[in-house]
Amino acid sequence: MSSATADTPRLDFAGSPINKALTAEQKIELFRKMQRIRRFEQEALKYYNAGKIGGFLHLYIGQESVAVGTLSLCGENDHNITAYRCHGHAIMSGMEMNPLMAELFGKATGCSKGKGGSMHFFAPDKGFWGGHGIVGGQTPLGLGLAYGLKYLGKEGAALCYLGDGAVNQGAFHESLNIAALFELPVVYVIENNGYSMGTSQKRSSSYRGCLAQRAEGYDMEWDVVDGSDIYEVRAKTHIALERARKQHKPAILEINTYRYYGHSVADANAKKYRTPEEIENYKTNFDPIRLWRKRLVEEGVATEEQLDAIDKEAKAEAAASVKFAEASPAPTIESVMDDVYWETDNNTPASKLGQHFFTD
Amino acid sequence: MSRTLTYREALREGLDEEIARDPNVVIMGEEVAQYNGAYKVTQGLWEKWGDKRIVDTPISEAGFIGMGIGASMLGVRPVMELMFWSFHSVAFDQLVNNAACVRYMSGGLINCPIVMRGPANGGTNVGATHSHIPEGLFAAFPGLKVVAPATPADAKGLIKAAIRDNDPVYVMENTRLYGMTGEVPDPADGDFVIPLGVADLKREGKDVSIIGHGRSIIHALEAAETLKEKHGIEADVLDLRSIRPLDVEAILKTVKKTNRVVLVDESKGFGGVSAMVSHLIQDNAFDYLDAPIKRVTTMDAPAIYSQHVEDEQLPNPRRIVEKVLSLR
Ligand SMILES: Cc1ncc(C[n+]2csc(CCOP(=O)(O)OP(=O)(O)O)c2C)c(N)n1
Numbered sequence: 161m162s163s164a165t166a167d168t169p170r171l172d173f174a175g176s177p178i179n180k181a182l183t184a185e186q187k188i189e190l191f192r193k194m195q196r197i198r199r200f201e202q203e204a205l206k207y208y209n210a211g212k213i214g215g216f217l218h219l220y221i222g223q224e225s226v227a228v229g230t231l232s233l234c235g236e237n238d239h240n241i242t243a244y245r246c247h248g249h250a251i252m253s254g255m256e257m258n259p260l261m262a263e264l265f266g267k268a269t270g271c272s273k274g275k276g277g278s279m280h281f282f283a284p285d286k287g288f289w290g291g292h293g294i295v296g297g298q299t300p301l302g303l304g305l306a307y308g309l310k311y312l313g314k315e316g317a318a319l320c321y322l323g324d325g326a327v328n329q330g331a332f333h334e335s336l337n338i339a340a341l342f343e344l345p346v347v348y349v350i351e352n353n354g355y356s357m358g359t360s361q362k363r364s365s366s367y368r369g370c371l372a373q374r375a376e377g378y379d380m381e382w383d384v385v386d387g388s389d390i391y392e393v394r395a396k397t398h399i400a401l402e403r404a405r406k407q408h409k410p411a412i413l414e415i416n417t418y419r420y421y422g423h424s425v426a427d428a429n430a431k432k433y434r435t436p437e438e439i440e441n442y443k444t445n446f447d448p449i450r451l452w453r454k455r456l457v458e459e460g461v462a463t464e465e466q467l468d469a470i471d472k473e474a475k476a477e478a479a480a481s482v483k484f485a486e487a488s489p490a491p492t493i494e495s496v497m498d499d500v501y502w503e504t505d506n507n508t509p510a511s512k513l514g515q516h517f518f519t520d
Numbered sequence: 521m522s523r524t525l526t527y528r529e530a531l532r533e534g535l536d537e538e539i540a541r542d543p544n545v546v547i548m549g550e551e552v553a554q555y556n557g558a559y560k561v562t563q564g565l566w567e568k569w570g571d572k573r574i575v576d577t578p579i580s581e582a583g584f585i586g587m588g589i590g591a592s593m594l595g596v597r598p599v600m601e602l603m604f605w606s607f608h609s610v611a612f613d614q615l616v617n618n619a620a621c622v623r624y625m626s627g628g629l630i631n632c633p634i635v636m637r638g639p640a641n642g643g644t645n646v647g648a649t650h651s652h653i654p655e656g657l658f659a660a661f662p663g664l665k666v667v668a669p670a671t672p673a674d675a676k677g678l679i680k681a682a683i684r685d686n687d688p689v690y691v692m693e694n695t696r697l698y699g700m701t702g703e704v705p706d707p708a709d710g711d712f713v714i715p716l717g718v719a720d721l722k723r724e725g726k727d728v729s730i731i732g733h734g735r736s737i738i739h740a741l742e743a744a745e746t747l748k749e750k751h752g753i754e755a756d757v758l759d760l761r762s763i764r765p766l767d768v769e770a771i772l773k774t775v776k777k778t779n780r781v782v783l784v785d786e787s788k789g790f791g792g793v794s795a796m797v798s799h800l801i802q803d804n805a806f807d808y809l810d811a812p813i814k815r816v817t818t819m820d821a822p823a824i825y826s827q828h829v830e831d832e833q834l835p836n837p838r839r840i841v842e843k844v845l846s847l848r
Pocket residue numbers: 245293294295296322323324325326327351353355356357423550579581603607610
């Protein structure tokens with residue numbers, strides 16, 4: 161991705177059936193979702209730097225088209241799961257900004273009651289099975305979502321996201337083998353932003369043409385996707401998803417993308433392992449939101465003014481979520497002991513049997 | 521003579537000296553070389569020693585840790601950095617089946633002189649999966665040695681002993697201690713190595729023994745200060761330093777002196793190092809106890825993320841003071 165330039169020729173996927181079917185409102189909605197993710201995170205960044213948000217903050221800025229493009233194809237039968245860089249998938253899955261920001265602020269009104277933090281957003285009611293902290297650990301879980309669907313005789317497919325660094329974990333390879341062997345409806349999406357922390361893909365992975373090609377060893381379909389073009393993301397993901405839903409065949413999609421900031425906000429080396437030119441090139445030539453905006457105007461779907469207004473709303477929504485988070489109460493120390501066991505929370509007869517907790 | 525170093529610098533100095541001393545010492549892990557280490561413990565070592573001695577690995581803990589164990593069987597002395605000890609789970613098989621057992625299963629034919637090191641702690645608001653405190657867990661596997669330095673000097677002395685040891689040694693550091701400063705002996709004054717298995721009495725008292733390891737010791741020392749100033753209670757603070765081998769003699773000595781014990785352990789209430797220490801005391805010094813043995817542990821739930829609450833979930837000076845006062 162970084163070696164490409166604005167003039168590198170690209171195929172146009174606007175005409176593919178799944179994109180042709182988009183209404184003007186739906187196209188604008190894609191813009192709104194990407195912009196909301198970005199504004200939410202820019203606000204979070206501000207308050208992380210101000211010391212209001214603890215732990216780690218892995219920003220998704222630059223990668224918005226991946227979550228938005230792929231998840232825009234998902235319905236209520238579909239499920240998704242990702243790693244710690246989970247804000248984009250959460251918002252795209254339909255989570256509101258207020259509980260997300262409150263979670264970052266460690267407040268009781270957060271989506272995980274202040275227990276999970278930035279890396280652990282969840283909304284199973286929206287088909288979003290969370291952000292997970294252990295690199296690669298979510299990949300067998302994604303497999304399990306697909307297995308569950310098939311076992312329960314349900315429609316739908318599972319999307320499981322991972323980074324280019326995570327492809328080297330054993331758990332991922334074991335997952336691929338089972339996915340193909342059991343014919344499970346899972347689509348693995350490698351969000352290839354070129355780096356795992358400070359290590360470039362070339363220094364961390366042995367591969368021939370691309371990372372997704374490893375699928376061949378498991379007799380699995382694969383494709384490589386330009387993440388800066390949301391039409392392409394949708395067109396190629398649609399094919400993989402339909403195959404998964406209808407034929408229970410897994411696939412790997414490698415979506416090339418880029419993160420603008422460090423690995424996390426606390427990444428002291430953020431400016432060392434990539435050149436400023438590389439970052440600038442991506443921002444000016446491949447920013448998925450900017451390109452989509454241009455496209456919408458060119459197609460006559462929206463005017464600059466309309467899109468500005470949408471952006472303003474997104475900004476206001478993000479700012480309001482900070483107000484909500486700040487005004488929210490912190491969890492009590494007693495709440496530390498909630499949510500450990502279902503039966504003790506629900507005070508069932510079983511909760512009287514044996515001793516569940518052992519403090520001091 | 522000694523100088524003031526941070527815990528991180530002391531570890532680095534220990535690593536650097538051992539790399540210089542023994543050509544078979546190799547440092548390996550995620551981001552340890554070009555990135556200078558996620559927590560900057562290995563900063564500058566790659567520039568100084570190059571690709572052969574300081575090796576960046578992919579994110580594949582089972583693979584590279586297993587590789588280190590295999591290489592150690594052949595005589596390489598790898599020092600593996602786990603970016604967080606919490607990621608032990610991914611390599612658990614290698615850590616507890618291979619490293620711990622191969623010497624025994626081979627009837628002593630094969631040794632594993634490997635060191636695994638990295639931060640093991642809670643208290644950084646990173647949530648459940650990143651906050652495990654597994655020293656008790658690994659100490660429960662015979663064949664493994666486990667140390668948990670609380671000060672810069674101990675960090676340097678123990679890492680050097682760990683590297684020279686012919687068994688696998690798991691070094692539990694602490695993110696919250698990396699920036700802490702303390703006196704460390706000058707290299708010009710000779711080789712500074714702290715043998716594994718020797719506890720350290722960090723403060724002398726007569727009324728109560730506070731026993732712990734790692735960051736708990738920093739809390740215990742602060743609590744001991746408060747106990748003295750506000751309550752006139754003089755506490756012995758015993759730093760185990762080495763969990764396995766464990767200095768049982770030092771534990772019994774302080775207990776027999778003060779007759780009252782509070783154990784501080786960042787593990788959860790169930791199991792953990794303090795459970796074992798408690799057992800050893802009641803088994804060997806029951807008649808010396810004037811009060812039941814008490815513990816201060818991490819509240820028995822996965823680590824909460826919230827920055828408003830996590831320090832309360834963990835042992836802290838206030839909780840230690842309260843527990844000591846409850847003995848009266
Ligand atoms: C098992 C494990 N090892 C190491 C880490 C520390 N770590 C967190 S993210 C990361 C880099 C992952 O990079 P990649 O998979 O490319 O995803 P990206 O961050 O680029 O989205 C590392 C090394 C971890 N969380 N879990």
